[in-house]
Amino acid sequence: MATRQVLGELARTWQQRSGRSVEIESVGGVDAAKRVAAGESFDVVVLASDAIQKLEAAGHVVGGTRVDLVGSGVAIAVRDTAARIDVSSEEALKAAVLAAPTVGYSTGPSGVALIQLFQRWGIAQDLQGRLVQAPPGIPVGSLVARGEVALGFQQLAELIHLEGITILGPMPAAVQINTIFSGAVCARSTQGDAVRELLAFMASADAEEAKRRNGMEPAA
Numbered sequence: 001m002a003t004r005q006v007l008g009e010l011a012r013t014w015q016q017r018s019g020r021s022v023e024i025e026s027v028g029g030v031d032a033a034k035r036v037a038a039g040e041s042f043d044v045v046v047l048a049s050d051a052i053q054k055l056e057a058a059g060h061v062v063g064g065t066r067v068d069l070v071g072s073g074v075a076i077a078v079r080d081t082a083a084r085i086d087v088s089s090e091e092a093l094k095a096a097v098l099a100a101p102t103v104g105y106s107t108g109p110s111g112v113a114l115i116q117l118f119q120r121w122g123i124a125q126d127l128q129g130r131l132v133q134a135p136p137g138i139p140v141g142s143l144v145a146r147g148e149v150a151l152g153f154q155q156l157a158e159l160i161h162l163e164g165i166t167i168l169g170p171m172p173a174a175v176q177i178n179t180i181f182s183g184a185v186c187a188r189s190t191q192g193d194a195v196r197e198l199l200a201f202m203a204s205a206d207a208e209e210a211k212r213r214n215g216m217e218p219a220a
Contacts, residue, residue, distance in 0.1 A: 073178050077141055090175050185199075
């Protein structure tokens with residue numbers, strides 16, 4: 001879901017340039033990987049790079065076609081009516097998490113990494129009963145906007161288009177969680193050449209402005 005906006009914009013641009021039609025279906029990453037692995041007929045899949053590697057190892061995407069597209073960092077949000085709090089350093093962020101009545105996180109790789117951070121900080125036990133995981137495909141920011149979560153963590157790309165929240169900023173550099181999203185040709189595709197052209201465009205310098213506009217960075 002984090003790539004929904006940027007993929008939509010880049011696909012529209014490529015359609016105009018190439019004259020080819022592209023239809024993108026955006027679902028949670030776990031569901032997307034399951035559907036590709038189950039043999040649904042897709043031409044291209046975009047997921048976190050480690051998920052693409054697993055699909056490649058299992059033969060569900062064509063080996064050697066993976067292209068790293070964007071890097072996506074995690075930001076922190078509160079409801080727009082809530083007081084702003086300091087999250088500018090690792091120490092301040094840890095204090096903010098411990099003080100929050102509820103903490104929201106996603107089902108994706110960034111959510112897994114966040115829980116690992118809490119474990120590394122030694123506060124996972126303190127947060128029991130206060131952690132709220134958003135259902136697959138539901139933005140953490142929407143839970144924040146409805147007041148169901150006091151402090152929400154999700155990739156910036158999934159927060160910047162939501163109303164009813166205030167983005168406090170990115171996670172501090174020392175603990176920032178960055179996910180690389182990659183694309184690859186699906187094993188059942190009959191449009192391999194077209195997919196390669198699409199991915200090459202999405203990884204090109206021509207796509208960088210759109211990536212930054214949608215809260216992401218070009219993949220290193």
